[in-house]
Amino acid sequence: MQGEKIIPRKTLATVYMTVGAILAVFGLLLKFAFFTKKMYDLPWLLFGIGLIVIGYGILQIFSIERLGNEIIFSKKTAKAFLANYAIILALMVLVVIIMFIEPRFMQGQVLLDIMTQSSTRLIIALGICFTLLIAGTDLSAGRMVGLAAVISTSMMQTATYANRFYPGLPQIPVFIPILIAVFVCLLFGVLNGFLVAQFDMHPFIATLAVQVIVYGACSLYFDLPPNNSQPIGGVRSDFVYLGQHLILNRFSILIPIAVIFTIVIWFVLNKTVFGKNVYAIGGNREAAVVSGVNVYATIMGIFILAAGLYGIGGVLEAARTAGATNNYGNGYELDAIAACVVGGVSLNGGIGKIGGIVSGVLIFTVIQYGLQFINVSPMWQQIIKGIIIAVAVAIDMSKYKRK
Amino acid sequence: MGEYVLEMNNITKVFPGVKALDNVSLKVKPGSVHALMGENGAGKSTLMKCLFGIYQEDGGEIILDGKQENILTSKQALDLGVSMIHQELHPIRFRPVMENIWLGRFPMKGIAVDKKTMIRKTKELFKEIDLDINPEVLAGTLSPSNLQLVEIAKAVSYNSKIIIMDEPTSSLTENETDHLFKIIRQLQDKGCAIIYISHKMEEILKIADEVTIMRDGQGVGTWPSSELTTDLIINRMVGRDMTNRFPPKNYTPGSEVVLKVSDVCSPLPKSFQHISFDLHRGEILGIGGLVGAQRTELVEALFGLRGIASGEVEKDGEHFKVKSVNDAKKHGLALLTEERRQSGVFGILSVLDNTIIASQKQYAQNGVLQNSKRLKAAKEANTQLNVKTPSMATLMQNLSGGNQQKVLIARWLLTNPDILILDEPTRGIDVGAKYEIYTIMLDLINQGKSIIMISSEMPELLGMSDRIMVMCEGKVSGVLDSKEADQVSIMRLAAKFVK
Numbered sequence: 001m002q003g004e005k006i007i008p009r010k011t012l013a014t015v016y017m018t019v020g021a022i023l024a025v026f027g028l029l030l031k032f033a034f035f036t037k038k039m040y041d042l043p044w045l046l047f048g049i050g051l052i053v054i055g056y057g058i059l060q061i062f063s064i065e066r067l068g069n070e071i072i073f074s075k076k077t078a079k080a081f082l083a084n085y086a087i088i089l090a091l092m093v094l095v096v097i098i099m100f101i102e103p104r105f106m107q108g109q110v111l112l113d114i115m116t117q118s119s120t121r122l123i124i125a126l127g128i129c130f131t132l133l134i135a136g137t138d139l140s141a142g143r144m145v146g147l148a149a150v151i152s153t154s155m156m157q158t159a160t161y162a163n164r165f166y167p168g169l170p171q172i173p174v175f176i177p178i179l180i181a182v183f184v185c186l187l188f189g190v191l192n193g194f195l196v197a198q199f200d201m202h203p204f205i206a207t208l209a210v211q212v213i214v215y216g217a218c219s220l221y222f223d224l225p226p227n228n229s230q231p232i233g234g235v236r237s238d239f240v241y242l243g244q245h246l247i248l249n250r251f252s253i254l255i256p257i258a259v260i261f262t263i264v265i266w267f268v269l270n271k272t273v274f275g276k277n278v279y280a281i282g283g284n285r286e287a288a289v290v291s292g293v294n295v296y297a298t299i300m301g302i303f304i305l306a307a308g309l310y311g312i313g314g315v316l317e318a319a320r321t322a323g324a325t326n327n328y329g330n331g332y333e334l335d336a337i338a339a340c341v342v343g344g345v346s347l348n349g350g351i352g353k354i355g356g357i358v359s360g361v362l363i364f365t366v367i368q369y370g371l372q373f374i375n376v377s378p379m380w381q382q383i384i385k386g387i388i389i390a391v392a393v394a395i396d397m398s399k400y401k402r403k
Numbered sequence: 404m405g406e407y408v409l410e411m412n413n414i415t416k417v418f419p420g421v422k423a424l425d426n427v428s429l430k431v432k433p434g435s436v437h438a439l440m441g442e443n444g445a446g447k448s449t450l451m452k453c454l455f456g457i458y459q460e461d462g463g464e465i466i467l468d469g470k471q472e473n474i475l476t477s478k479q480a481l482d483l484g485v486s487m488i489h490q491e492l493h494p495i496r497f498r499p500v501m502e503n504i505w506l507g508r509f510p511m512k513g514i515a516v517d518k519k520t521m522i523r524k525t526k527e528l529f530k531e532i533d534l535d536i537n538p539e540v541l542a543g544t545l546s547p548s549n550l551q552l553v554e555i556a557k558a559v560s561y562n563s564k565i566i567i568m569d570e571p572t573s574s575l576t577e578n579e580t581d582h583l584f585k586i587i588r589q590l591q592d593k594g595c596a597i598i599y600i601s602h603k604m605e606e607i608l609k610i611a612d613e614v615t616i617m618r619d620g621q622g623v624g625t626w627p628s629s630e631l632t633t634d635l636i637i638n639r640m641v642g643r644d645m646t647n648r649f650p651p652k653n654y655t656p657g658s659e660v661v662l663k664v665s666d667v668c669s670p671l672p673k674s675f676q677h678i679s680f681d682l683h684r685g686e687i688l689g690i691g692g693l694v695g696a697q698r699t700e701l702v703e704a705l706f707g708l709r710g711i712a713s714g715e716v717e718k719d720g721e722h723f724k725v726k727s728v729n730d731a732k733k734h735g736l737a738l739l740t741e742e743r744r745q746s747g748v749f750g751i752l753s754v755l756d757n758t759i760i761a762s763q764k765q766y767a768q769n770g771v772l773q774n775s776k777r778l779k780a781a782k783e784a785n786t787q788l789n790v791k792t793p794s795m796a797t798l799m800q801n802l803s804g805g806n807q808q809k810v811l812i813a814r815w816l817l818t819n820p821d822i823l824i825l826d827e828p829t830r831g832i833d834v835g836a837k838y839e840i841y842t843i844m845l846d847l848i849n850q851g852k853s854i855i856m857i858s859s860e861m862p863e864l865l866g867m868s869d870r871i872m873v874m875c876e877g878k879v880s881g882v883l884d885s886k887e888a889d890q891v892s893i894m895r896l897a898a899k900f901v902k
Contacts, residue, residue, distance in 0.1 A: 070793065271774070273767045280760050283749035290708065290738065290746050291761040291814070292728040350751045 004074040009064050012071050016057030024050025040106040042099075083399045087342060087392045091363050098370045105373055112251060118365040119254035120317045125336040125343075125361050126265045126354070127309030130302040132340050133282045135349025136196065136203030138303070140211040141310045141336060144188060145329030147218040148181040148314025152239070153232045153324040154221075155180070161234025165227045174238050182311035188214055189307025193300035211333075215326070222326040235322045243319030254316060261309070266354040274301055282349030338385075339364050342392040363388070408433040408468060408596050409454075409485075409565055415462035416449055418831070423449045426463070427622045429598075429615055431565065436587060436597045438607045438628065441617035442640055442861065447600050448490065450617070451567050454598075455487045456480040468564070478507075484564035488554050488571055490600075496543030501525040503542045504557045528560050532586045547574040555586060566590065567598045572606060573695060584610055602693050603901055604633040616640055634891070641861050641890035649866035650842045654849055656686035656869045660720075661853050662822055664705070667714030675701045675877045678714070682822065687844065687854045689868030689885070691861075692897045697877040698857045699741050702824045706738040707731045718822075732761065737815035741826040741857070743804070747811050750800035754792050755781045757799045757810050762817040784813035788843055805836025812843060823847065824855045829863060841867060861890045876900040 027046030030039060082089075099105045124141055131138040154165035155177035188210055195206035223229045245253040269275040277298045280288040289295060313332075318324045343360025345352030367388065371381045409431040416424040424446045431437045439447045452458040454465060456474040464471055467483055474480050480487070494503050501521050502509075510520040525538035534552055536545070545553065551574050558566045572580045587597055587610060601607055607614060608628055616623040616639045623639050662682040669675045675697040682688050690698045703709045705716065707725035716723055718734055725731045731738070740746040749757050758781040759766065766777040781795060788809045792802055799807060808828065815823060825844070829837040844854055844867065858864045864871055868885045873896035880899040883892060 271772050272770050273763050273772060274770060276756060276760065276763055276772065279752055279756065280749055283752050284746070286746040287740075287749055288760070290706075290728060290740055292732050293760065294729070350749070 004072060006070050006072050009060055009069050009071055013057040013060040016060060017054050020050045020053030020055075020057060022050070023047070023053060026050075038103055040103060041108040042106040044108060045106065045111070080399070083395055084344075086395045087363065087388070088359060090388075091366060094370065095366065098374055101374045105370065109250075110369070110373075112255070114362065114365050114369050115255050115258075116252040117369065118361045119252070119258035120313050120320065121332070121335060121339065121365070122258050122358060122361045123261050123309055123313040123316065124332055125339045125357050126261060127306035127313070128333060128336045129340050129345055129352055129354075129357050130269075130278060130306050131203055131207075132337065132345050132347060133278050133349060133352050134203075134285075134299065134302060135282055135347065136302075137207065137333075137337060137347075138192065138203065138306055139207040139333050140188065140192060140214055141306070141333035142329040142331055143211050143214040143218065144185045144307055144310035145314035145317055145332050146324070146326055147188075147214050147221075147329075148185050148311040149318035149324035149328040150218055150222050150232065150326055151181040151184055152177045152315045153235050153318045154227070156236045156239040157232070157234045158236050163227070163230060163233070165224075165232060167226065174236075174242075177239075178315050181315055182308055185307045185311030185314070186304055189304040190300070192307065193303035196303065197296045197299040219326045229326070231323055231325045233323050235318070240319050240322045243316050244322070254320065257316065261312070262354060262358060265309075268305075269354060274298065278302060279350055282351075284350070335364065336361075338389050341396075342389060344396060346396070407431060407466075409598075410466040411450070411454065411463065412466070413463040414450060414453055414460045414465070416446075416453060416458060417461050423620050424453070424460070425620045427617065427620070428463075429622070430625070431596050431598060432613070433564070433596050434591050434594045435612040436591065436599055436610050438599045438601065438611035438614040439617065440601070440607065440614060440636060440640060441623075442859065445617040445640070446620040447617055448569060449620075451487065451569060451598065451600065454480065455485060455567060481561055481563070484561075485567070486558040486561045486563040486565075487567040488551075488558050488569060490569040490573070492547075492550050492554055494542040494545075494550055494553075497541060499539045500536060500542050500545065500553055501538035504528070504538075504553065504560055528556055532556055532559060532589065533582070548576060548579050551575060552579065552582070555583065559586070559590065563595060565596045565598065567600075569600045570602070571599070572601065572603065580606070602898070604636055604898070607636070608633070637891055637894045641894065648838070648862060650838065650845055652845060654685060654845075656848075657684035659684045661718065662855075663715075663717040663720075665715045665717075667701075667704070667716065668712045669697070669700060669704060669877070670710045670712040673877065675704070675874070678874075678879055680872055680879065680882065682853050682855060684853055685848050685851055686869045687848060687856055687867055689864040689871040690855065690857045690874060691859075691864045691871050691893050692874040692880075693901070694859065695876075696874040696897065698874050699826055700877075701874070702738060702826060702855065702857060703740075705731070706736055706824065708738075732818055732820075735819070735821040736824065737761075737818055737820035737822070738824045739808075739811055739815060739826060739828055741830070743807060743811065743831070748799050748807050750798065752799060753796045754785065754790070754799055754802065754810055755795040758784060758795075758813050759817060761814050762819075765817070780817060781813070784817050785810065788813050788816075789839060803832075803836070805832040805839070808832055808836070808840060809843070812840070816847075820852065822853050822855065824857075826857045827859065828856060829858075829860070837863075861893060864893065865890065873897050873899075 024047050027043045027050060030046065031043035035043065124145060128138050128141050155169060155172065156174070157164050159171065192207050192210050195201045195209070196203050243254060247253055269278065277288070277293045280291070280293050281295055281298055285295065314329060317328060339360035340352065340357050341347060341360070342363055343356035343358070345356060364385065367385060368381060371384065407430045409429070411427070411429040413426045413428055414424050415426055427446065427450055429439070429450065441447050449458065453460045454474065456477045456479055459475070465474060466472070467485070472483060474483065504525060505521055510517040510524060522538050529536060529538070534556060536549060536553065542550065542553070551571060555571065571583060575583060590597065599607070599611060608631065611628045613625055614628050614631055614636070615625040616636065618640060660681045661684050665679050667675070667678045678701055680688070692698050700709060704711050705725065707727045707730055723734055725734070749760070755778065759777050763772065763777070766773050766780060778795060785792065790806050790809045790813065792806060799810065802810065829840055848854065856867060865885055865888060871883045871885050871888050871893065872879055873881050873883065873893055875897055878900060881896040
């Protein structure tokens with residue numbers, strides 16, 4: 001082909017490592033030679049980015065066997081690269097603009113805040129991505145978050161709190177209400193999976209039905225006397241710890257929790273038979289059936305696993321805010337779906353990577369946080385958010401358009 | 404206007420890996436019925452799809468009424484006076500018959516659809532061609548033959564100069580076929596030309612004025628139907644040389660029966676019925692027949708993808724019942740499906756994932772896959788079959804048809820089957836890759852495996868099979884030893900029960 005250039009993967013890896021090293025050294029130089037107060041934590045951020053780029057280069061060397069040694073540079077691959085990373089590039093531009101407008105954005109604390117705020121959303125998005133990968137969806141996610149939040153906090157109030165959900169309840173260990181909350185969510189996940197697998201119902205409608213049922217059930221529980229639909233407060237500090245504790249007085253405990261779940265889900269999706277079956281069903285359901293994939297069991301597994309993640313997300317959300325009402329989690333499923341889709345998960349099923357989902361979630365948090373930082377009104381934030389969803393998906397679709 | 408209403412000159416159409424049409428010409432006189440004949444895959448439908456704007460020809464010209472046209476869409480074809488009745492009907496089942504007919508050109512009254520006019524126009528149309536169907540019933544409630552007639556009415560309603568009919572009688576009874584012929588005569592009287600695709604010889608000889616025969620994507624020639632007989636048509640459809648298209652065979656099939664199928668019936672009355680056959684160890688059993696002979700349905704039922712109402716299947720002398728694909732796999736069966744794209748390939752997944760999907764439990768411990776084992780197995784299988792792929796991570800959709808097919812064979816070999824069922828194993832792949840697949844098949848036979856091969860390509864059936872079972876209309880119409888069989892005898896059996 002014209003204008004094509006082939007280089008070995010090792011060369012590319014070297015380029016990555018060199019660029020990374022330059023960035024890291026530049027960061028250190030800024031910090032120790034040219035530091036001014038206006039830079040805030042910029043040097044450290046550059047240093048960190050440099051390390052990540054170096055790491056990526058090293059990863060390239062290790063995956064030569066898996067991905068093949070040849071890398072082709074041409075107009076076509078350049079276009080594909082742009083289509084793949086357009087949204088990330090746009091995000092970088094946005095971040096740089098925000099940094100210029102408001103240099104305080106260059107603080108490490110900002111990065112930590114963004115990661116903290118992304119944590120629970122990420123866990124929910126990780127659950128929903130399974131249902132998207134089989135060309136389905138899960139509208140019950142948000143309400144399950146609310147259900148788990150209400151159930152867990154209702155059993156986690158301090159003995160001295162005036163308006164207790166269970167006035168006579170003794171001091172029970174923290175894990176019990178968490179297990180109960182997640183277990184109840186799992187039951188609803190079973191219902192989701194059963195409706196979809198048994199009746200071949202479209203997940204959209206099956207999970208819409210379950211969404212309504214979950215909200216109703218949650219509201220009934222929330223309305224039980226003596227609580228009578230009052231917001232649940234007075235949550236025990238050992239429970240709140242799960243959402244508010246700061247490691248070394250800086251890192252929210254939510255960050256490592258989210259990282260652990262991300263790794264686990266990455267493992268499930270990429271390294272287990274179950275994960276491969278999810279991709280197979282999403283990629284070509286008929287071929288999966290012919291190949292002997294147990295579609296019924298896989299669909300059940302997907303919805304149960306997803307519900308478990310919503311439950312955990314709900315518990316953490318309750319812990320983070322030290323309270324709950326039956327309206328918790330309302331609309332979270334749509335945010336999670338949007339984040340997945342912006343992160344490259346195809347609604348037609350079969351396509352989607354954990355890395356994409358993480359960046360999708362981060363993108364939304366960065367936008368929200370960043371725009372707040374430079375005082376863009378919440379109304380404009382909504383419009384910008386909508387535009388990003390539309391543009392991201394339009395770019396994504398253009399990748400798959402047949403000519 | 405010249406002598407012809409339609410001239411298609413030197414049409415060429417290339418699909419990835421195959422030349423579907425190679426310099427085909429077709430000339431149709433106004434007011435005539437022009438039959439287009441050829442084996443499955445000869446390129447008839449492809450040629451018509453070029454005319455109807457579904458495909459774009461890569462070479463050649465289409466001249467309508469003496470004017471060269473570049474037909475890009477079906478809408479444009481309709482506007483130019485070409486309409487088409489497709490082989491497979493796609494009615495909008497939950498809308499009334501009349502809406503199906505007038506879709507895209509509803510009679511309007513201001514901004515609203517004029518229902519009254521639509522009913523009236525539909526009634527007039529039905530009266531014209533003597534159809535007794537209520538315009539307001541849902542299309543989905545009609546029988547297949549009535550749907551076919553509605554489809555014909557729709558084609559008539561465009562007032563076309565040319566109507567393409569692709570197997571219009573496949574779901575019609577004899578009486579309905581006569582009815583269709585009456586309609587065709589009426590249309591002819593109005594000066595409308597019909598391009599008529601069918602496998603049914605008697606029908607063609609009865610209705611057609613001229614017959615164009617195609618073979619392997621090329622035109623064989625055009626003759627007035629008065630000069631043709633059934634035997635002449637068959638000879639011209641199949642006549643070709645067969646030297647060196649197949650690797651030499653150097654084995655003798657065993658006599659041990661590995662699969663015994665006795666009196667197997669489908670729960671659907673129109674599908675396969677009372678099928679009995681034996682498959683011997685180390686044998687290639689070919690299954691021949693026309694499209695619609697229910698061959699695919701039969702093997703899918705044996706593989707657990709469809710139900711079996713009655714009858715018995717024995718494997719290695721033991722009774723066995725398949726309820727699911729996993730049962731079939733456990734009993735050492737493997738199925739390469741007919742529609743590679745639809746039910747074989749995971750286009751958006753890697754070659755690696757595609758290769759191991761049917762056998763991945765072998766490489767897993769407690770559900771966790773062991774990457775090195777998986778990669779090793781996939782690499783070995785793909786190297787053994789000579790799959791050409793840049794890497795194991797390459798997406799399946801970037802491979803050529805022949806290589807995809809080899810990956811699918813590798814997928815099934817990893818399940819370690821004794822019996823491979825190959826449904827049209829070389830459909831849509833080029834000659835070189837075909838030869839490779841034939842070689843693979845013979846290797847497998849030499850390893851003591853047995854193969855059932857469905858094929859609509861006569862030379863392939865004759866060249867590869869040890870015995871050939873021919874099916875027609877869901878029944879076995881005969882079993883031939885491939886040494887004694889020839890294309891004519893197979894064609895006769897394939898059309899045995901076709902009226």
